[in-house]
Amino acid sequence: MTEAAIDKLKLEADDSLPLRDVVFHTLRDAILEGTLPPGTRLMELQLSSVLGVSRTPVREAMRLLSMEGLVRMSVRRGTIVEPIKESDLRDALEVREALEELAVRKACRNMDELTIQTLRKLEQEFELSLEKNDMQTSARLDVQFHERITEAAHNRRLTQSLTQLREELYRYRLENLKDPETYPILVQAHRNIISALETHDEDRAAQELQRHIESQANVLAEHIQ
CATH class of the missing domain: 1.10.10.10 (Winged helix-like DNA-binding domain superfamily/Winged helix DNA-binding domain)
Incomplete structure (x- = not known):
């Protein structure tokens, strides 16, 4: 193979x-x-x-x-x-959580209707790709969803850092998508984040994002032990 x-x-x-x-x-x-x-x-x-x-x-x-x-x-x-190591995953997700929280808070302040519509479209396409069990497309759309939020933060350095980190985490993201039982959780997480952004609720947006990343970390940890 x-x-x-x-x-x-x-x-x-x-x-x-x-x-x-x-x-x-x-x-x-x-x-x-x-x-x-x-x-x-x-x-x-x-x-x-x-x-x-x-x-x-x-x-x-x-x-x-x-x-x-x-x-x-x-x-x-x-x-x-190299095999996927839980310690490497935890380290990377810890950094991702900190950077994405900053991004989602800044994005919350800059959020407009056009960006919300874009996020909703990406979420719908993401859900459809999950239904088709198309992991490559699902992973790409998940990246695009988070990239769009980061872009709305309007911070070039932050965008660069998260882009590099997302590339490093890509194979972990694919691993996470191998379990169909997580699909409804992932979809709902995206919807919750959009809802918080739409109402400009920084604290809720940060909490939803943190819950989303921690949930992914726990699922992945079970897969690679």
């Missing part, structure tokens, strides 16, 4: 980047999106053949992935995609 996944990889061509970085982004996206699941063994020769590049940029890309904690390199076992 993992070999088949590697064979389906396609290089994300970008002439503005060094080949090492192109390979890095291709592999990084595949790991974060779950195309290369935890435990997948990454072999230089196979990757260079599939991606149509020499082994040097592959080797350099895997070093970068190792620095981000996405793969583990060892002399005996080679390079494998």
Whole structure:
């Protein structure tokens, strides 16, 4: 299964980047999106053949992935995609909760009807994708929902920080969507956040967001123990 996944990889061509970085982004996206699941063994020769590049940029890309904690390199076992660790998840969600609370409070002050309509549309599309069991689309829409709130905060540094963090959390988000029993909870959480934003209730918006993130953390912790 993992070999088949590697064979389906396609290089994300970008002439503005060094080949090492192109390979890095291709592999990084595949790991974060779950195309290369935890435990997948990454072999230089196979990757260079599939991606149509020499082994040097592959080797350099895997070093970068190792620095981000996405793969583990060892002399005996080679390079494998790192398993999802509860401690890493907790650390990332703790930071996410603090930053998203700031974002939702600031967004509350700037909220307008157009943004509310956008959030409602994203929530409806999110619910529909869950009904179709389309995890990739659901994850993308969930990201867009939270991104729209962050954009309404009108803080460039905050947006940059949360964008990077959401990328790192993407594969956790996919893991969370594997349990259909959580779908009604996720949908209701989005609705509650929209309701609080619409009434400009900062405290309630922050509480709903905190409850949403903590619920995700608890579900994920059960899955990866």
